[in-house]
Amino acid sequence: MADVRIETFKKEVTKSLEYLHSEFSKLQTGRASASLVETVKVDAYGQMQDLKAVAGISVQDAKTIVVQPWDRGVMQAVEVALTKADLGTSPVNDGTVIRITLPPMTQERRQRLTKVVHQLGEEARISIRQHRQAAHDNIKSNEKDEDLRYTLLDQLDKEVKAANESVEESVKAKEKEVMTV
Numbered sequence: 001m002a003d004v005r006i007e008t009f010k011k012e013v014t015k016s017l018e019y020l021h022s023e024f025s026k027l028q029t030g031r032a033s034a035s036l037v038e039t040v041k042v043d044a045y046g047q048m049q050d051l052k053a054v055a056g057i058s059v060q061d062a063k064t065i066v067v068q069p070w071d072r073g074v075m076q077a078v079e080v081a082l083t084k085a086d087l088g089t090s091p092v093n094d095g096t097v098i099r100i101t102l103p104p105m106t107q108e109r110r111q112r113l114t115k116v117v118h119q120l121g122e123e124a125r126i127s128i129r130q131h132r133q134a135a136h137d138n139i140k141s142n143e144k145d146e147d148l149r150y151t152l153l154d155q156l157d158k159e160v161k162a163a164n165e166s167v168e169e170s171v172k173a174k175e176k177e178v179m180t181v
Contacts, residue, residue: 003152005135006159012131013163020124020167024174027113032059032102037067042081044074054078065100067091113178121171125164132160 025035038052051057055069055078069078079098082091092099135156143149 003155005138006152006155009131009135009156009159013128013159016124016127016131017163017166017170019127020120020170023120024117024170027116027174027178031062032065032100034059034065037065037082037085037100040081040085042074042077044077051078051081060099063102063104065102067098067100068096069098110178114175117171117174117178121167124167128160128163128167132156 025033026039034052034057038050038057040051041048042051042054044054051067054071054074055067058066058068060066067078067082069075075093075095075098079091079093082098082100089100089103092101136153139149139152139156143152
């Protein structure tokens with residue numbers, strides 16, 4: 001029988017890992033990916049919207065992202081938003097689509113990205129520690145059966161270890177991807 005407190009902790013860890021992976025997908029690793037630009041905020045129709053809500057985004061080749069607004073009236077707003085997004089390149093507007101050609105990665109940029117990857121990994125570990133502390137306090141203060149309390153705390157520690165190993169694997173995999181030329 002699974003304890004509600006442990007299950008809640010697992011759900012929070014899953015959210016933390018999903019956030020980590022979504023942040024990793026936004027990092028420019030030298031290969032074109034729609035996730036690099038789909039959350040760029042565009043001032044369209046009087047409100048700020050994600051780029052994916054106002055345009056089709058596709059990857060033309062390994063270095064080129066193509067953005068095609070569904071309404072040509074927002075073309076200029078999309079171009080301005082992409083320019084402000086600081087992708088290390090200038091978007092090229094040909095009147096129909098906007099092309100973003102990603103520059104080749106320099107060794108310095110790869111090293112900076114590696115630091116960002118480690119920072120994101122550390123933030124995920126901090127989040128896991130905070131969720132662990134909340135679950136730990138809940139178990140210690142609310143569980144009257146001493147044997148069950150120790151069993152639950154042991155199970156919580158195993159879940160924390162597994163979560164931290166998962167973060168570490170993700171960080172290593174992303175670091176390898178960033179450093180691959």
